[in-house]
Amino acid sequence: MDAGATYQKIITEWLPTSGYKIANRPHFQVMGEKYNNGCQDSEEDVYVPIEKL
Numbered sequence: 001m002d003a004g005a006t007y008q009k010i011i012t013e014w015l016p017t018s019g020y021k022i023a024n025r026p027h028f029q030v031m032g033e034k035y036n037n038g039c040q041d042s043e044e045d046v047y048v049p050i051e052k053l
Helices: 003-017
Strands: 020-022 028-030 045-047 050-052
Touching (some): 003 020
Antiparallel strands (some): 020 050
16 A cells, blocks of 8 residues: 555544544654565555544
């Protein structure tokens, strides 16, 4: 799944029913050793700041 689709799922599917909201802090991704741009097996960590409603 690409990063844009992942963010969209978080914002439109998970977040509305989670009891959390987006916090006013940076969103970021970490592309470590398992990241390989364009490869189906590539891995990256996505950080979305949240806080309780």
